[in-house]
Amino acid sequence: MELKETTQKTDRRDFVKRALAVVIGGIAGLVPAAAGLMVLLDPLRRKAAAGAAIKVTTLEALPKDGVPRKFPVLANRTDAWNKYANVPVGAVYLRRTSEGIVEAFNVVCPHAGCFVDFSAERNGFLCPCHNSSFTVAGKINPGSPSPRDLDALPVELRQDGEVWVVFQNFKTGEKEKVPVA
Amino acid sequence: MKMLFDWVEQRTGVRKLTHEALFENVPGGSRWRYVWGSTLTFGLAVQFITGIFLWMGYSPSAQTAWESVNYIQNEMYGGWLLRGIHHYTAQAMTVLLVLHLMQVLIDGAYKAPREVNFWFGLLLLQLVLALSLTGYLLPWDQKGYWATKVATSILGITPVVGGSLQRIVIGGADYGHHTLTRFFALHAGVLPGAVIALVVGHIYLFRRHGITAKEPKRKPDAAFWPDQVLKDAVACLAVLATVLFLILRQRMFSASGELGAELGAPADPSEPYSAARPDWYFLFLFQLLKLKVFAGSGEIWGAIIIPSLVMLVIFLMPFLGKWKLGHRFNLGFISCVLAGAGLLTYLAVAEDAKNSNYQLAVKSADREAERVKALAHSPMGIPSSGAVTLLRNDALTQGPKLFAKNCASCHRFDGSDGTGQPVKDPQLASDLKGFGSRAWLTGLLDPERISTTNYFGGTKFKDGKMSKFVKKEVAHYTPEQKEQLQKVIAAVSAEAQLKSQLGVDQQEAAMIGEGRTLLRETMKCTDCHQFQVKDQDAFAPDLTGYGSKAWLTRFLTNPGHADFYGDRNDRMPAFGEKQILSSAEIGLLADWLRGEWYDPGDKKSEE
Incomplete structure (x- = not known):
């Protein structure tokens, strides 16, 4: 009888010790890991630059026959600690239609993010990665892996024939055009 | 569930292994004196975890190391905590290493059959110190840069291979990209790999031979789990609490206190750094080298031979311990070494x-660290040439230094040499604090003050035409003329376009306009000075744009130019024309004198 009581007491004391050892050891280990995770997840707290109108070129540089031409988009860019003024942040295809309207497409394929080529022979765009193909007006051709048309960007024609584009990247692989924010 | 566990157990034996680990016999029961090894294992685990996360943000190159560490420390969420834990756990580990070594020596755990394990431990001690040394350089701040230079120079005095060894370690003849890539590879790859291998061996051998029980045993034998584990866990938590305290201590006592580990200004080989010191646990070696006995060619004794001999004796302790008095000798020896190191550390701290x-160097280092942090955080950000250029091109940082070096032998700035230090030589020319401002010009046109050393007192213009004009005419001005003088002062001062007066200059544009007319027509200024219109006969300094950036730059370039003092120039050198200062330096000096620099509290400069 007496022996049993002692064992029970020891058991209870042992349980408390075990629980304490696990909890205290756990806290000691979790704090450094938590600090690391906070830093790891830091990118989730940062916003991408919002789309802003950027001067890309002038009408003079655009062929009148509707053939698209590629232009780099220069903007101020922040890369972690570095800030750069006027560096390429992406590229666009600009096209002057027969009606004199200027269309702009982001060069990034909406499928998986590759750089889309323009092919003069096909008179259309072709993605070199997975063969998504688009018409010269950016519409998707049937049988392409891309979920949507090329991403059209708003164009503003300002005085002296300046062509301004509201530059923006969009999430790839989705049916809807969702800005990367 | 049980089936799954059994399946895993049959294939891996993990349960048996855990059981063996947890139910290791502790002769005489758990004791607090056995915790040191576990706290060190804990410390290592913390360094591995935090180190890998830091790795994700660190970029080893001369233009990105400081920048990436600053980004972790000051911009990333929780970065200060992560870096703080890594930094202070490293320091805690050096203390724990000494405690562990002492416990092993006192308890005789180094004697047969545990010699090999003792040596493993000594190797681990050196590896951990090597990790501290390599890690100290990685932030590429002034402190780490200059302190590590000393360490690698010592490597260079090693006989025969020293020069080559040094070159291999720093990746070339001088510090640069490859110093960082090599130190980083050592710090995050080679050394941790070696540590893992040795720790595995250390723990294996420890388990093989068992705990060296402290006699007499106070209690019956017990298993490692849970009693000893609990004690170990408490000790680890205490280590972590100490580390967290060290991280937060400055903030606890002041709201603006720095959080976590310090980060100095970016390394700059052209900037002297008198505050360079190794981290505190290497101070004794640093102090040892300062002892007079090692002066001249004796350095090798203090830097290499003596520390190696001490290490050799410690390595031989298991054999020395076999003698009758060996154990006592070992304890005496290690006590002397620790006392000696303690004394040297004390001497180093006391001397500093x-x-x-x-003390001044430390203060100025703190100021620059604070300044570069603000500049890096400014909307201009860090250029790709690196943060070091931020300070080099910062008028607030460079202005005082340039002034102290080039101007303060004659001029003063607020009574000092520009950096806030008094000047021993007598003042020979004006005090330039607020040069061009209304207050400064009011003093110049004050009959009481113009001949003091703060204006013309120390120069040959003491009794010159301007001085005579002020003392003979201005002194007898009627109240109406005095009012006019105020307007003229405002007009001349507006020429400087000082940042500090932009508001008032704009508000009082009408009054300034009146002042300009008075200056040209009523007052006698244009008898000697030129103002806005070309005047061949003018022989005193041009008042057009007086004190503006362009004016000051030209003046500093050559004060003897006809637009300024001409051949009546006193002793002031033509800093630009004689190439005493570069045009960039003159620009910085002019900006600083005019109070023109980036101020984080200032909305204007954010545009």
Whole structure:
């Protein structure tokens, strides 16, 4: 009888010790890991630059026959600690239609993010990665892996024939055009 | 569930292994004196975890190391905590290493059959110190840069291979990209790999031979789990609490206190750094080298031979311990080494505490660290040439230094040499604090003040035409003329376009306009000075744009130019024309004198 009581007491004391050892050891280990995770997840707290109108070129540089031409988009860019003024942040295809309207497409394929080529022979765009193909007006051709048309960007024609584009990247692989924010 | 566990157990034996680990016999029951090894294992685990996360943000190159560490420390969420834990756990580990070594020596755990394990431990001690040394350089701040230079120079005095060894370690003849890539590879790859291998061996051998029980045993034998584990866990938590305290301590006592580990200004080989010291646990070696006995060619004794001999004796302790008095000798020896190191550390700290130059250097280092942090955070950000250019091109940082070096032998700035230090030589030319401002010009046109050393007192213009004009005419001005003088002062001062007066200059544009007319027509200024219109006969300094950036730059370039003092120039050198200062330096000096620099509290400069 007496022996049993002692064992029970020891058991209870042992349980408390075990629980304490696990909890205290756990806290000691979790704090450094938590600090690391906070830093790891830091990118989730940062916003991408919002789309802003950027001067890309002038009408003079655009062929009148509707053939698209590629232009780099220069903007101020922040890369972690570095800030750069006027560096390429992406590229666009600009096209002057027969009606004199200027269309702009982001060069990034909406499928998986590759750089889309323009092919003069096909008179259309072709993605070199997975063969998504688009018409010269950016519409998707049937049988392409891309979920949507090329991403059209708003164009503003300002005085002296300046062509301004509201530059923006969009999430790839989705049916809807969702800005990367 | 049980089936799954059994399946895993049959294939891996993991349960048996855990059981063996947890139910290791502790002769005489758990004791607090056995916790040191576990706290060190804990410390290592913390360094591995935090180190890998830091790795994700660190970029080893001369233009990105400081920048990436600053980004972790000051911009990333929780970065200060992560870096703080890594930094202070490293320091805690050096203390724990000494405690562990002492416990092993006192308890005789180094004797047969545990010699090999003792040596493993000594190797681990050196690896951990090597990790501290390599890690100290990685932030590429002034402190780490200059302190590590000393360490690698010592490597260079090693006989025969020293020069080559040094070159291999720093990746070339001088510090640069490859110093960082090599130190980083050592710090995050080679050394941790070696540590893992040795720790595995250390723990294996420890388990093989068992705990060296402290006699007499106070209690019956017990298993490692849970009693000893609990004690170990409490000790680890205490280590972590100490580390967290060290991280937060400055903030606890002041709201603006720095959080976590310090980060100095970016390394700059052209900027002297008198505050360079190794981290505190290497101070004794640093102090040892300062002892007079090692002066001249004796350095190798203090830097290499003596520390190696001490290490050799410690390595031989298991054999020395076999003699009758061996154990006592070992304890005596290690006590002497620790006492000696403690004394040297104390001497190093005490010497620095008395050394006012060192104190000044520390203050100025703190100021620059604070400044570069603000510049890096500014909307201009860090250029790709690196943060070091931020300070080099910063008028607030460079202005005082340039002034102290080039101007303060004659001029003063607020009574000092520009950096806030008094000047021993007598003042020979004006005090330039607020040069061009209304207050400064009011003083110049004050009959009481113009001949003091703060204006013309120390120069040959003391009794010159301007001085005579002020003392003979201005002194007898009627109240109406005095009012006119105020307007003229406002007009001349507006020429400077000082940042500090932009508001008032704009508000009082009408009054300034009146002042300009008075200056040209009523007052006698244009008898000697030129103002806005070309005047061949003018022989005193041009008042057009007086004190503006362009004016000051030209003046500093050559004060003897016909637009300024001409051949009546006193002793002031033509800093630009004689190439005493570069045009960039003159620009910085002019900006600083005009109070023109990036101020984080200032909305204007954010545009």
